[in-house]
Amino acid sequence: MAILEARGITKVYEEGHQATPVLKGVDLALEPGEIVALEGPSGSGKTTLLQILGCILSPSGGELRLEGRPIQGRASELAAVRRRSIGFVFQQFNLFPSLTARENVQYALNLKGVRGAEAKDQAGRLLESVDLGDRLDYLPQDLSGGQKQRVAIARAMAANPAVLLADEPTANLDSTVGAQVLDLFRDLAKRENRALLIVTHDPKVRAVADRGLKILDGVVHA
Numbered sequence: 001m002a003i004l005e006a007r008g009i010t011k012v013y014e015e016g017h018q019a020t021p022v023l024k025g026v027d028l029a030l031e032p033g034e035i036v037a038l039e040g041p042s043g044s045g046k047t048t049l050l051q052i053l054g055c056i057l058s059p060s061g062g063e064l065r066l067e068g069r070p071i072q073g074r075a076s077e078l079a080a081v082r083r084r085s086i087g088f089v090f091q092q093f094n095l096f097p098s099l100t101a102r103e104n105v106q107y108a109l110n111l112k113g114v115r116g117a118e119a120k121d122q123a124g125r126l127l128e129s130v131d132l133g134d135r136l137d138y139l140p141q142d143l144s145g146g147q148k149q150r151v152a153i154a155r156a157m158a159a160n161p162a163v164l165l166a167d168e169p170t171a172n173l174d175s176t177v178g179a180q181v182l183d184l185f186r187d188l189a190k191r192e193n194r195a196l197l198i199v200t201h202d203p204k205v206r207a208v209a210d211r212g213l214k215i216l217d218g219v220v221h222a
Contacts, residue, residue: 002029003195008062024218030195037205040215055082087156091168093148095140101151102136108158126154146177166198
């Protein structure tokens with residue numbers, strides 16, 4: 001059974017009397033342990049789709065299902081689903097500059113309700129799992145781009161998510177470090193049986209993906 005499934009997803013942005021369709025009946029299913037690469041030009045709808053899959057945006061139509069159950073409700077309910085089951089990794093890392101690597105991960109654990117010594121210990125273990133056990137107390141400014149992305153991955157794992165969504169995670173990394181990050185993603189997906197969707201322009205992602213999809217003008221193609 002698919003962990004995350006989109007059925008006939010549409011998204012229309014309305015401004016005044018003008019309606020702009022962005023997604024036009026998207027069907028997509030992510031299986032446990034599967035890595036899917038999603039490619040498409042700017043304006044194709046890939047970021048909007050990623051935000052809907054991640055329960056940041058609500059679709060205009062269609063149905064989103066997580067582990068077989070429909071996802072619906074108010075923004076606060078969607079946020080609860082997001083915190084519980086979905087991890088995000090972004091192109092720009094989005095780390096808090098005044099917090100150490102461990103504190104950045106602890107913050108994500110705090111949002112989940114894990115606090116104090118337990119959050120500190122869990123954050124340390126998560127960073128060790130991405131080979132940053134010797135960088136726990138470093139600020140982002142003292143980390144390389146690849147190390148920052150590893151902190152971001154550890155933070156995304158704080159919720160123990162069934163689904164990982166990554167938006168251009170190698171765009172700000174050189175080719176060698178980008179390949180290392182992709183190897184880490186593949187290990188996390190396969191070893192821990194998580195579904196992973198990577199929105200990308202990087203051809204190296206295809207090499208680690210189980211399948212590739214393209215989105216053009218709001219429609220997903222195999």
